[in-house]
Amino acid sequence: MIASVLARARNFFRSLVGHIFLLLTVGMTAAAVVALAIAEQTRHLDFERWRLQRVVASAADIAQRLSHDPVRIEAMLNDKRIMGARIAPGGIALTDPDLALAGALKARFGEHSDPEAGQVPTGLCFPSNKADPDNRAAGLIGAPRPDCWVVRFTDGTGERRSLALYLPRLVKPPSTLANPVYLLLILLSSAGLAIIVARFVAKPLRRLEQAAEAFSVSLDPEEIPERGPEEVRAALSTFNLMQRRVRAGFAERTQLLAAISHDLQTPLTRLRLRLELVENEELRTRLLQDHQAMMTLVREGLDLAASTESQEDWSVIDIDSLLTSMVEDAQDLGAPVRFLSGCGGTVRVKPNALTRCIANLVDNAVKYGGSADIRCKRQAGRVLIDVRDHGVGIPQDQLDQMFEPFTRGAAGQPGGRPGTGIGLTIARSLALSFEASVKLANAAGGGLIATIDMKA
Secondary structure, eight states, X not given: OHHHHHHHHHHHHHSHHHHHHHHHHHXXXXXXXXXXXXXXXXXXXXXXXXXXXHXXXXXXXXXXXXXXXXXXXXXXXXXXXXXXXXXXOTTOOOSSOOHHHHHHHHHHHOGGGOOEEEEEOHHHHOOOSSOOGGGOOTTOTTOOOOEEEEEEEEOTTSOEEXXXXXXXXXXXXOXXXXXXXXXXXXXXXXXXXHHHHHHHHHHHHHHHHHHHHHHHHOSSOOOOOOOSSHHHHHHHHHHHHHHHHHHHHHHHHHHHXXXXXXXXXXXXXXXXXHHTTOSOHHHHHHHHHHHHHHHHHHHHHHHHXXXXXXXXXXXXXXXXXXXXXXXXXXXXXXXXXXXXXOOOSEEEEOHHHHHHHHHHHHHHHHHHHSOEEEEEEEETTEEEEEEEOOSOOOOGGGTGGGGSTTOOOOSOSTTOXXXXXXXXXXXXXXXHHTTOEEEEEEOTTSSEEEEEEEEO
């Protein structure tokens, strides 16, 4: 089970869809993570800028109050009656001054203010560990102490001021990059979009692959609709052109062979008439047999050429009716042919090509095996037609060779006779014309089984 899953995964990532899926998933995930990191940094900078603005606004407010009523405001600062500001305790050194905050204060107060500013530990602004109950708002008991900044500047009267400004401590939300749920959602979203895009991009190539497969089993496939991006349309157009040229080449070959066969008919007929005049009976018989073999070879050669170029239309037929009719016709001619079982239903084929294909297999079975038994069955969405003889069979290593032109099996079997050796070649070519295949196998109880495998 695990090995099968690993094999399927390996095959997927070797495919174009797998490559596109992997590249898009990694790329989009990386882009999303980088975008989140930039957003996190931007949020951090915005947070720091907001705090700086709050400190500058607080310092400016206190400075303005001091300029209008310095005595009262100083008293209020000393008594801690102004929320967010108080007089800074003495002895606090700004070991890490905030230059950005100092620059903002200078821009607000002017060059003469000579500001200094920096955030200091909260304990320096609030030295007592116990909060004053009078200064704690309801619901904030036990809350963290505020952040504190010490701001020093020279006001308009020339007096140096030192203030402790504090703001409520705000805890920034945790980073989404540290949350595995967000990362998993990013990865799954990227993978989902990547597989959709990969399949969409590879769809024209799958159409081309299917067309090439159909062309490999049929010389008369339908042309591919030329749709999609410009490059895809160009590839499909070139493939369709290739199909047309191949079909034209086969048609030209068939016409040439038909012409040769037709032209040979006349001299062969004259030759037969002259052979009939030979006085030696034994010699005349042998010559006539050779003449008949020549005629058979020419006729079957033409059949082989014609079998590769079937322009017949597709039709839906009742398969059992066709087989029954063929068997009855053969029995009427005295051939030992039996129809043992049917498969029912209909199939979409080229009827004449299928009939000729079955007839060739039956003829071979009777010629070399003495009789023919026909069975039809359905299996895994396919229709299988078996034609079995009862001869001695063929060696296992020679089964595939029997489809080569002019390759013959044993001719001296009981009830058998020599042939041209292209019957199976013609049968296979006819099967290819309706997208089927012909296979040979030795039967368990003896004899040979020829199977036509086609779509249900």
